[in-house]
Amino acid sequence: MYHIISHTHWDREWFAPADITKKMLPSLFQKLFELIDNNPEYKFVLDGQMLLVKDYLSNFQGEERKKAEDELKKYSKNIAFGPYYGQIDWRVSEESSIRNIILGRQEAKKYGNVMNVGWLLDNFGFSSQVAQINSKCEIEGCFLWRGLKMKFPKIGFTWSSSDGSKIHGIFLIDSYRNIMRLKDYPEVMEKRLELEINKLKTYSKTNYLPLLNGYDLDPVPEDPTDGELKTVFPDEFIQGYFKQEDPSLIEKYVGELIDGSVVSTFPGSLSTRQYLKIMNWHSEYMLSKVLEPLIAIADNSEDDKEIQKAWEYLIMNLVHDSIGGVGVDQIHEDMEERYYKIKEIFESTLNNVLDKVGQILPLGYTCLNLNPQEIPVLFENKETLYRFSAPSGSISKVNLKKYKVSYLEKPINSFHWENEHFKAFVENGKLRIKKENNDYLIRPVLVEDKGDEYSSAFDKELNLTFSGMRLKAQSDNYSKIALDFTSNEVNFTLYLTFSELPYINIEIESLGKGSDYGLLLSLIGDGDINAGVPFDSVKRPYEVKYEEPEEEMKKFLVAAREISFNNVFPMKDYVGLEKDDYFATFMAKGIYSYTTHSTKSLEKAVSLILLRSVSWLSLENVKGRTGDAGPVMYTPGAEVKRKMKIETAFCLSPKDDFLKYKNSFINPPLLFYKHNNNSDLENQAGVVHKFYSSVDENIEFVNIKPSIDKEGITLRFFNPTHKKKGIKLPQKAVKTDLLEQELEEFDGTIKPKEILTLKIPMLSFNICSDDQGSKVNIVYPKFTWDISEDLSKPDIDIINNMEREAKDLKEHIKDLEKKMKESQGINSYVLLFEKYKLMRKALELELSSLYNRSKIERVDPSKIEHIIVELNDVRIKRRGIEFLLATLR
Known part of the structure; x- marks a missing residue:
């Protein structure tokens, strides 16, 4: 008896928008229900995502919808629901990856049969902590296809995350469609199945061979079972396989799975349509680092439905084809609308929440810093430079230092800056930074890109003209300069802000004009590459060389794959060079990839991919990739002909200090102002409320929000180090899994590389009753992105x-x-x-x-x-x- 998994892989947004693909779903489900009626043993997988079910139900209203929901419940024993809300890009998602599972399981539970296996057929690779995230959400196994580096064919594997969490996995060695549409050609059905079984059974001692009956957007499921075949759920398959398989045939993997030598992981998709990436970063930041913490503090649950709706929009956009930008323009226009809906929800809910937060804030300036580090803050607003230090893990009155800013528009030929952290020199459009024996050069580079939406194919350096430098603003311990660049492809300005801090803000304002190029910001210097990724940091080589696959593997190479080498890698929030005790780092909001591409004038550099402009969804014969990636369709929206602001910074600091400076840029404290007629009160400092008794400075704050059961609040931390660390809270805490199911009383420690979730009672604050009617607003930071409408026009x-x-x-x-x-x-x-x-x-x-x-x-x-x-x-x-x-x- 052999076991088959029947499914459909539902790319809801790819070459067609969801409004059209969802219309295919009623016929799919009716056919599925007929198959179950005819064979009560038949089992089917709904692509591991509840968006498919949500799209199906959106076709109905009123009584018709209730009937459709009842039918799903009636047949639920034969259908695997969940565990995910959407098939997201795990290279990009952090807190949203957890919400994807929470929301997916909540939706799946409505119908009764929640799948506890990660169904990851087509996602473009995986960050290092995906095994931990899934295992802490009761998902102990996975089926996947992309990202595994495999010299010889193997079916089973174990996958461990940085903290030691482990899940079992099945590699879909011959794709997720190897026995699709068996019954279309009954004259060869038996022969085809026999050949596929013989092809796979060499690599397993069991009858659990990855035989998958399904295809992309296939609206016609089939029942291929007979006396020798049985459909099973993925849960059953993985349990049976690992009980029976010879351990010597099981591969072991640790950390990220981003290798594209067997099946492509399309690294270029991380920089396609950069505007979407910026909107995604800001949306997740606004929800997880601003709105939910304020709701938890204000004990305000009246906006729960709106917050959930915002997370649903965000996860909908995080589906791998969608956030990857590898679709037709209409799909990504729909995504932009969703991001603006998230922004609207954020702004309207923030106004409601601030009224309640205002009741616990004293008059004047107060900051909220949930980071375990004391954070230095410096910002400019309305001709004034503000400087303060935010105490760790607290709401605090702050002593705000103010400096008058002089605004200039003065042409300059060179610029020099020196503080206790480094010396900086700017000349001819290049920034040089020196500290002791460390010497770094930063410059923008424009390169030709012969790729498509899926794959970058960077080539020669293009002409880029440095047209001048201007001194924009000055104050005590502060200067801002502008460097202007022009080219046939893109015009842009780098705004460099220097202060007493060890990082230089680098804002890029660009206007795309041409196509088929990549704009890079390059860091040239010595050191080992260290990149931030969701809930982790990883060390990587400058490039990965792909050897020609062994002969035995070649029969399984059925899809597009990367060849020769790869020098484009995922990142989140930062990438830099470690040397001795120093870390020279680019920090960035919404840039998710970097490259080590070199040209005649650029050798051994780490470069942020600021933006990438291409004109086609997929092209044939892209350098560095072989095979069919997708439809050959013209997509002028991917040329990124729009105004766009990109926020980055360069930091040079001791390794042990980097986290506080990263948080100063990536997750700055919120500064509130509550109207006050007494200016003396504004300058008083002092802690109003302390959230942590003590937390090791090397711990990273992730999120605080009301708990799912509304009986407390949850705190999430991450330990980025390789050592056990301590966390002390002023109240009793219970450790939970990521689904917020209580595990044990918290012992005050967090393991190396652990994502830790704690549940504590609702916080209590003293109400400030002597200042009723005083309006509270957030002075810093600003919550927005700066991206214009698409200016491209089809040729x-x-x-x-x-x-x-x-x-x-x-x-x-x-x-x-x-x-x-x-x-x-x-x-x-x-x-x-x-x-x-x-x-x-x-x-x-x-x-x-x-x-x-x-x-x-x-x-x-x-x-x-x-x-x-x-x-x-x-x-x-x-x-x-x-x-x-x-x-x-």
């Missing part, structure tokens, strides 16, 4: 060329159909396969031309929808005939 010549090519392909298809009538046997299938290939390409071009024409003239939406359905059908049929031919041959 009519490209549209016309696509339409001509589609027309030519259709003529070619007619010729093929004539040949098909005269052919027999395998030749007829070969011609049918060729027909589907040409149809797919013609429909992709036709759909792409309609999408782009709709930006400049009216296009009938029903025509677009019709082509999407036809294209999806042809894609499935083409893949099916490909398997048929492989069987016959």
